Amino acid sequence: DAGITQSPRHKVTETGTPVTLRCHQTENHRYMYWYRQDPGHGLRLIHYSYGVKDTDKGEVSDGYSVSRSKTEDFLLTLESATSSQTSVYFCAISEGFNRKGEKLFFGSGTQLSVL
Amino acid sequence: TQLLEQSPQFLSIQEGENLTVYCNSSSVFSSLQWYRQEPGEGPVLLVTVVTGGEVKKLKRLTFQFGDARKDSSLHITAAQPGDTGLYLCAGEFFGNEKLTFGTGTRLTIIP
Numbered sequence: 174d175a176g177i178t179q180s181p182r183h184k185v186t187e188t189g190t191p192v193t194l195r196c197h198q199t200e201n202h203r204y205m206y207w208y209r210q211d212p213g214h215g216l217r218l219i220h221y222s223y224g225v226k227d228t229d230k231g232e233v234s235d236g237y238s239v240s241r242s243k244t245e246d247f248l249l250t251l252e253s254a255t256s257s258q259t260s261v262y263f264c265a266i267s268e269g270f271n272r273k274g275e276k277l278f279f280g281s282g283t284q285l286s287v288l
Numbered sequence: 289t290q291l292l293e294q295s296p297q298f299l300s301i302q303e304g305e306n307l308t309v310y311c312n313s314s315s316v317f318s319s320l321q322w323y324r325q326e327p328g329e330g331p332v333l334l335v336t337v338v339t340g341g342e343v344k345k346l347k348r349l350t351f352q353f354g355d356a357r358k359d360s361s362l363h364i365t366a367a368q369p370g371d372t373g374l375y376l377c378a379g380e381f382f383g384n385e386k387l388t389f390g391t392g393t394r395l396t397i398i399p
Contacts, residue, residue, distance in 0.1 A: 177330075208389075215292075215376065216331070216389040231386070263330050275380075276321075277387065279330025 176200055177280040179264050185286045192251040194283050196264030198244075204269035205247040206277070207231075207239060209260040216263065222247055223269060254287040261285070292379055292390035300396040304366055309393040311377030312359045318380045320360050321387070322351055325374040367397045 176199030186192050196205060207219040208231075218231030220239040228239050236258060238250045251258055264280040293312045301307055311320070319338040323331035335344050337353035337360065344351045348371075350363040364371055374394050378387045 213391060215391040216378075218386060221386070265330070275387075276333050276336065277331075277378075279332070281329050 177264060177266060177278060179262075179280040179283050181283060182281065183284045185288065186254050187288055188255060189253050192254050192285065192287075194249045194262055194264075194285070196247045196249070196280060198247075198266050200266060200278070201244060202266040202268050202278075203244075204267040204275075205241065206265040206267075207237070207247070207249045208263045208265060209233065209258075210263060210282075211260050219249065219262075254285075256287050259285060259287045292377055292388055294375075294377055294390040294393050296393060297391070298394050298396075300398060301367060302398050303368060306363070306365050307367055307395070308361055308363045309375055309395070310359065310361050311379075311390055313379060313381075314358065315381050316357045317353075317360075318357075318382050320353060320357075320377060320379045322360070322362055323376040323378060325376060325392075326372075331374075331376055364395075367395075369397045369399050371395060372397050 178197045180195045204223055206221040208216045209219055210216050217233045219233055219237050220228055220231055222228045222241040225241055240248045262283045265277040267275045267277050295310045321336045322334045324334055325331040335351045340357045341355045342353040348365045352361045374392045376392045377390045380387055
């Protein structure tokens with residue numbers, strides 16, 4: 174199994190509070206991704222990173238920011254959580270040097286509930 | 289926006305039966321992947337197909353990529369309870385290298 178650790182695994186927070194989710198990898202992969210998974214929508218890309226301090230937006234980036242100060246860590250921050258951000262969040266990694274058919278390895282997810 | 293449609297959304301069958309699930313798009317894929325996701329876990333890659341008409345087999349699972357590269361199917365022979373899970377297809381489209389995921393087929397195999 175790919176070495177990907179997400180923390181926390183579960184979190185309950187209140188509307189308006191900041192929340193940070195962490196993804197840590199031990200594979201030294203270049204690319205890291207944050208997805209959210211919601212019923213009826215599948216997995217949707219929030220942000221991704223192609224190197225230290227190199228990030229870009231995905232299709233549902235509003236309300237989220239990311240940071241990558243080290244190869245192994247990718248942080249997802251909800252500056253002011255809203256109920257619409259209740260979801261399961263997945264981190265994924267890929268080697269990134271062969272883009273066609275790139276293989277993604279996923280973490281086990283973080284269940285976030287915003288009340 | 290490029291969309292992937294998966295069908296059926298839900299499928300519940302008896303152990304030992306055969307089944308096929310589908311992934312379709314109106315756009316051409318440059319490559320397509322199938323993942324399986326179990327409750328409480330992240331998706332795990334099963335296969336990648338890149339050539340139109342390509343067929344790949346993984347034990348009792350057969351994956352086919354359409355000739356026109358707009359659709360794919362997953363066929364399971366003699367389903368077992370361990371096949372239970374959410375099956376997701378994910379495609380790369382020409383000009384957009386980021387994966388687009390379908391909404392999945394939730395498969396339940398009844399012992």
